[in-house]
Amino acid sequence: MSILALTFAAPLILFSLIVLPLIWWLLRLTPPRPRQEVFPPTRILAEVNKSEETPAQSPWWLTLLRLLMAALVIVALAEPIWNAQDSRISGEGPLLIIMDDGWTTGPDWEERQTTARNLLAQARENERPVALALTTLGGKVELATQRVEQVEARLKAATPQPLPVDLTGLAKRLDENTIAFTGIAWLSNGLDQKGAEQLLASLEKMAPQQLQYFTSQLQNLHVISKVTNTPEALSVALERADGQPASSGRVTAYDQKGRSISAVDYSFAADKQTITAQLVLPVELRNEIAKLSIDAQNQAGATQLLDERFRRRRVGLISGSNADQAQPLLSPLYFISRALNPFSEVRESRAANVAEAIPQLIEENVSTLVLADIGTLPGVASEQLEDWVEAGGMLVRFAGPRLAAATDDTLVPVELRRGGRSLGGTLTWGTPQPLASFDEDSPFNGLTVPPDVAVTRQVLAQPGIDLTEKTWASLTDGTPLVTASQRGEGWIVLFHVTANASWSNLPLSGAFVDMLRRIVAVSNGAIAADKTRSSTASAPDGSPTITADADQITLPPLRMVDGFGTLTAPGPTMQPLLLGGSTAPEVTIETPPGTYGTSDAFVALNLFEGPANLKQLPTDLLPADTIRSRFSTEEGTALKPWLLAAALLLLALDCLAVLWMAGALRRRVMPAAAAAVSLVVFALHPPPVQAQTSNFNFEDTLRTRLAYVQTGDDQLDRISKRGLIGLTNFISSRTSLEPAEPVGVDINTDELAFYPLLYWPVSTLGPPPDAKAMARVDAFMKKGGSVLFDTRDQLTGGFGNRRISAETQRLREILSSLDIPPLEPVPDNHVLTRAFYLLNVFPGRYLEGKLWVETSQEDEGESAERPTRQGDGVSSIMITSNDMAGAWAVEADGSPSLPVVPANPTQRIYAYRTGVNIVMYTLTGNYKSDQVHIPALLERLGQ
C-alpha cells in the first residue's frame, strides 16, 4: 500500500488507529495523582479558597500529547517507507543497461550502483538476459548478454573512472549490434557529452519496448577547468553545468604531502557557469601547491594537479648602467620585466652597484638572473655569480656596448669576438638578418619564428667545435643569436643582442616573451628536467640542451587521480605518458589524470586544461516514450525508527509535563536551571560594573549620613545598619545634627568621598580587601575622612592587648597596606572626650576596650613626615574592640538587637554618647578644643 511517496509494509496495523478514541476516553478519566503534603495551617488554607478544586480530568494538551504518542507508535508499527523504490522495468527479452562511469559519477556512485542492482534484481525475477555497457570503455564495450550473476560481478567491480566520456564508440557498437534489446536503461550523468546525439539516435533506431533514462543531480557538480599563476594570485577557473541555481563551495590547496595550505570560498550566482577564484598567497607558498581540489565533490573534475609549469619563478634583473633610469621606457630592463612579468616574479635590485646587487638578488632566492649589458663584473661578484650558476642558477645575459667592450669575461657561454658587428648600416655590406627557424634541440623548438624580426647589430661568437651545440637560436646567416652552455648544475644563456630595441626589434616581438618564458621554464626545470630524463632514458647523451630527445620522453605514472578525485597509486593498466610529441598528451583510460615522472620531477595531466563546456543533455532529445527517473537510494527511507524516536520524545515530554504538574520540577529543577541560565547570561554579558547595581544615588549625597563598610557577612552587615540607624536616631533626638538614613558602602566600587565617617566592622569572613580597594580607602583617609574600625573582639582579645584574635589579625592585614601614623588610646584631654558629652570611657557592647586614635601632634614640624595627615585635626583612623554598632543596634520596634555585656542599661547610653562624640568629632574637628581659647580670642578682639 502506498500513499504518495509513503509506503506501508504492514498497512493492516493502521486499522488499530480506531482505538484512539477509546484511549482518549480513558485518558480523560484518569487525573494525575496529587502530591500529599502535611500542612498544619490547612485551616487557613481553607479560608483562602473554600471551594476545593479537583480537576477530574487531565488537561486537553496532555491528552493530545498522549494520543499523538499512541498514534505515532501505531503508524510506526505499520512500517512506513518514504520514497520506496518502485521504478520497475517491465517486459521480457534482453535488457541493456548503459551505465555512465565517467568523471562525473563519483558523488552518486552508490545510488548509481543501487539502481543498477535494483534493475538486475528485477531482471533476475523475470529471467531476462542482461548486457552491461560501461560508457568509458567507448568502442571496446562488449554488448553480448550475460547471466545476471556475471553482470552483477562486473557491476560490483566497476568504479567511476576519471575520464571524459565519448559515446560515439558505443553508438557505433550499438548500430552494429544484432541483439534485439527489448528494454534499455541508461544510467546517464545528465551531461551533453560527446556522441550523446549519436547514441540517442541509435537507441531510437533500436526501438526498445521500454527506455528508461536515469539522471543525476547536476547542481552541485563543480569542476576546476584551469589554473593560472598570475602575478597577484593563483587564479582558479571554476565551471559547472548550465542552468543551475546558485551554489557555493570551497577550493582547498594542498602541498606535495597532502597538507592543506590555503582555501578560498566561491559561489556561483544562479545560471552562471564560470567564475574564477583567487588564491592570494605569497609566491613561495604558491609554489608549494601541488593539488587544488573542491571540497566535498568526490569527482575527478574537481581536482587539478599542479606541476612545475605552474610555479612562478623569481627573476632578478640587473642593468649595466644607471643611465637607464633616465629614459625608463627605453631601458633594457623595461622590456625584460614587461616580458617576464606575466609568468614570473621580477625582482629588480635597488642597489645601483652591481657588486652589491648580485649578492642581494642571490639572497632573495632568484632562480634566474638577467644581466642586461653588463661588461666587466667585479671580481667578488663574478665569483659569487659563478658559484651560484654552478649550484643551479640560470644566468641570462644580454649583449650591449659594454659587453662588447669587455675583456676576459668568463661568464659567457661561448667565446666572443671583440666589438661585434652591425648590419644594414651605411658602412656595412650585410642587410639586417631575420631569425632562422629553431633547432629541434633548442628549447625554443616549437615557437613560431617571427618573420619581421631583424637584427641590425650583434656580438659575435668565436667559431668553435661546440658552437652549434651551444646555439639555441641563430640568424638566417648562421650566426648565433642565443647561445647557452651548462656550468655545473646551472646555465649561462647569452642573447647576442640588447634587451631593448636599439640593436634589433626582437624585444618588440612576441617571440621575445616566449623565448624568455622558455628560458625561465628551463631555469626552473633545469635540474628537474635533467633528472626526469636521466631517470627515464637509459643513457643520457650529455647533450647541453635539455630537450634533445624530447620525443622519446616517457614518464611513468606517479600518482593517479581516481574517479572520486583522490590521489592513489597507479594501477596495473596504466601506461607511461609520452611527452614531447606534436600533440599534447590526452586523458585516456591508459593515461588517466595524475602526475607522471618521479617524485622530484613530474608532469601533471589534468582532466581539464581549458574550458570544460559542461552542458545539460537537452531532455527533448530523448525519445518521446522515455521513462525518466532519478537514482534510487538504498531501499527508500524506513520511517519506523524515526517515528518511534518521536514517540519516545513525546513520552519524555509527557513525563516532564506530569512532573511539572505535580510541582516537582518547579522546586527541584528550576533553581538549578535558573542558576545555569544566569550563569550563561553572566557569561554572555560581562558583569556590569557593580557601581551601576549598587544603589548609589547622587541625591543621597545631599544630606550628611553615616556609612558602614559592607563585609559580605549578612548578619554583621545587618547589625551595622541597625546600629547606625540607632545612632542616627539618637543623634537626631539629642543634637542639632539630623543625619539621613545610613548606607552600606562597598569599598571596591562606591565613591567614599561623601561620608565623613566610615564604620568598619572587621570580619574574618571572605578575603581581605585588595590593594585597589585599600588605595581608595587610603585616599579617603588622606582627604579628611575618618574610619572607625571595630574588631568586636573585646571578649576574646581586644585590640591593643597581647592576645591576638582572628579579627585583630585581619585588621592587621587590612592596615598593612595603609600608611598608619602612630596610635594611642584616647588621652584624657583629647577632643573626643568632650566633643559633645563629657566622656572618659568609650564603651560599646563591651566595656573594657579602649578607643585608639592617632597620636596627637605635638609640633608642626612633625606633620610633614606623617603619611596620613590628620585632616582638619581629626584622627583619620579610630580603632575600637567594643562592638559599638552592636550596642547601638535597634530593631524596628525600638528594642535593642543585642544585649550589652555586662547587662547594664547605662552602658548602652554611654555607647550612644560615644557614638555622638565620635560623629561630632569627625564633623567639627578640633572646634571644641578651639573653644578653650575663646576667652583669649575675645580678649584680643577687645583690644
Add this chain to the structure above:
Amino acid sequence: MALNIGSVAPSESGSGVLGRARERAALIPDLLIEAQRIANTVTSGWHGRRRRGSGDTFWQFRPYQLGESLTRIDWRRSARDDHVYVRDQEWEAAHTVWIWADNSPSMLFKSTTAQVSKQSRALVLALAMTEVLAKSGERVGWPGVTNALSSRVAAERIAAELMVAKIDEDLAFPSTQNIRNRSELIIISDFLEPIDTTLTRLNAAAEQGIHGSLVHIVDPAEENFPYSGRTEFEDPESGQKLTYGRAETLAQGYATLFQARRETLAQHCKRLGWNYIVHHTDSLASTALVALHTRLSGEAMA
C-alpha cells in the same frame, strides 16, 4: 513522592533537648526581669534590681525624711556633715516566670527548609529560657507540669517532669489557674488555633494580671508556601484534607491571611502590653532567645 516539602518529625523531649538548651542558655547574659513588673513577693532573688529595697547590698545614701524609722539612719555617714542620711539597700527580689511550650501535633511539622521541627525548637527555647532565668534566681514553672521552682537546676527538673508527665496534646493554651497575679508567662506556640479563640484566652490571662510574652514559632514553609502543582494538604490535628489542582495560585491569598493573623496577634499583644516575638525554625534558636531576653529585661527604648 519523596519530594514532599513537609514532614512530621518525631516528638522530642528530655535530656537531648536539655543539652541543646544549655548551649543556648550559656550564650545569654544573666537575665534581669524588669523590676517594675515584679510582684510584691517576699521571695528573695540573688540579683539586684538597681533600685532601693530590701537586700544586703549597699545602694545609696539619701537624706532622712520625716516619718522614717530612726533605725534606718546611718549614723556613721550622718556624722560627717550636718545632714542625716539613711542607708538604702539595693532591692534584690525574685520573680515567678511560667514557661509553656505548645506540644500539639501541628508543632511536629518540619519542612525541608527548616532545621528542626517546631516542637523541638519550642522545647529548646523553653528550657534555655528556664536555664537563664533559673541562673538569675527567678522562680520558674511549667503550668500543668510543675509548680514554680526556685532552683539552680530548674531546667533539669522541668525536663525530667516533662518526660514523665502526661501532657494533654490537644491543649493549645496553658491553664492559668495556678498562675498568680503579676507573674510572667512565656507561651511558645505556633498559634494555629482559630485566632478568636487565641485572643479570648489571651484576654482572660491578661485579666488575671498576668504579663505575658508570646513566641510565635513559624516554619518557613508555612510562611512562604512553596507548594505548587496538584497537592493534597492534610491538617495533622484535625485530619482535614484539601486537594488543589494548582497550589501555587493559593500562595498569594494564603500569605495575606497568614500575615493578617500574625498582625492581629501582634496588635493584640501590644494592646495588652505583652511581648510578641516571631521566630522561624530556619534561623538559630539563640536569635529568639536574645530577643526574648531583651524584651524581658525591659530594655525597650524609651
